[in-house]
Amino acid sequence: MTDKDSVLQLLCAALRTEGLLLRGGFHPEPDDDAPPGTATLLLVGNAGPEMWYAFEKGRRRGTDRLNDWTRRVLSGVADRFGAAAIFPFDGPPYAPFFGWARQAEAVSESPIGMMIHPAYGLWHAWRGALAFRDKLAVPEFQPVPRSCDGCNDKPCRTACPVDAFRDGTYDVAACAAHLRTEAGADCMALGCRARRACPIGSDHIYAPAQARFHMRAFLRNQPP
Ligand code: B12
Structure with missing residues (x-):
């Protein structure tokens, strides 16, 4: 295992303890609108119930909004790994999460606009992105046919x-x-x-x- 692989594994583990998932990543080109100097962009999100449990446990006295909790938790992880955190809710202008997600994992646009995932369907979201100056190995994914193409009834x-x-x-x-x-x-x-x-x-x-x-x-x- 190389150092770069182990960074990814440590990061996955750190996210998992917060109920979050490393959704995927890519190496941005200048027209991807990543922060200048970003060599690797990793997307972080939720699917399944784990984030909800972690949020309920970790939020402050029930008044914490999900975005506040996300900012606190993900900024902490970003600091530990030497990355900059970017959030989907900061804006306008908003960071182009749909465009980033298409390059990072097997999602495609559903007939109702949201991105559909072959396993999670419409029940997932992105909570942030981590921008690294180093070129890290990114999780590989198999591009799949658009999930909704085979759905006749829609x-x-x-x-x-x-x-x-x-x-x-x-x-x-x-x-x-x-x-x-x-x-x-x-x-x-x-x-x-x-x-x-x-x-x-x-x-x-x-x-x-x-x-x-x-x-x-x-x-x-x-x-x-
Ligand atoms: C602005 C925004 C909204 C606006 C939508 C404005 C509009 N005209 O439609 C409002 C506040 C209404 C909204 C609502 C929701 N949103 Co919204 N939203 C965003 C946000 C922050 C920015 C989008 C944007 O302007 N991008 C810039 C423009 C240039 O790019 P664009 O691709 O053309 O953006 C368009 C679409 O993203 C669309 N859009 C945004 N949200 C939604 C939700 C639905 C259901 C649909 C069909 C379209 C849509 O509106 C944008 C402008 O036209 C993104 C996060 C991000 N940074 O991308 C989340 C995001 C798109 N939203 C998301 C979600 C989940 C929702 C909700 C379903 C949340 C909820 N309550 O469960 C709701 C829908 C309510 C419902 N009935 O269920 C997710 C989608 C995840 C996915 N699987 O695809 C995102 C990616 C946020 C995330 N944390 O993951 N949203």
């Missing part, structure tokens, strides 16, 4: 009660207005119905407590 497209994903766009105002009504209680309690309609990765669906948390956080930030 139930994600039609499951939204207010058709917020028609024409390949996301009508945020219609979504938020619906969530504030009685009829939106189902999405609020269990998570977005369009997302839940997807058959891929359904065993990774967020548990109700996590789904409710994300939906409330989303709605809190939408204009009335």
Whole structure:
């Protein structure tokens, strides 16, 4: 094993203790919009219940927002490994996580805009990226056919009660207005119905407590 491999293994272990996953990485070119001087960009995220458990355990007195917890935890890991942390929620302008993710792991765009993963389906997210000045070995991944190409019904497209994903766009105002009504209680309690309609990765669906948390956080930030 080379030193570079062992850095990656130590990093994976450090992230795992925080419930986070090393999702993948790549060596950015100038037009990838990575911070100047970045030789390796590693993406960090969540899938499965581990991040939720770590967050519930580690957040401060229940008032900590997920983004605050993420910043604290991931900045700590970045410091220990000599990297700079970049967060998807810092902006605008926002860091181009979709473009980075496409180069780092086997994700593709779903009919409702979000990125779909062959194993996790729509039940995953990126919490940050770690920018290194050194060229590190990055995890290899096999590009896979687009997960949604073989899905004839595309139930994600039609499951939204207010058709917020028609024409390949996301009508945020219609979504938020619906969530504030009685009829939106189902999405609020269990998570977005369009997302839940997807058959891929359904065993990774967020548990109700996590789904409710994300939906409330989303709605809190939408204009009335
Ligand atoms: C701004 C933003 C939003 C805005 C969307 C604005 C819009 N016009 O649609 C708002 C606040 C509404 C939003 C909502 C959500 N978002 Co959002 N969002 C972002 C953010 C911070 C920046 C995107 C951006 O402007 N990029 C720059 C432009 C130039 O690039 P772009 O690719 O064209 O960006 C567009 C898409 O990203 C799209 N978009 C953003 N979020 C979402 C969510 C959905 C469901 C869809 C269809 C599209 C979409 O809107 C952007 C502008 O048009 C990204 C993180 C990042 N840094 O990329 C997360 C991100 C795209 N969101 C994400 C998620 C998960 C959500 C939520 C589902 C969170 C939740 N509550 O569970 C919600 C949707 C609510 C619901 N009903 O379930 C994830 C997607 C993960 C994935 N698997 O693909 C990201 C990558 C964040 C993360 N931590 O991983 N989001």
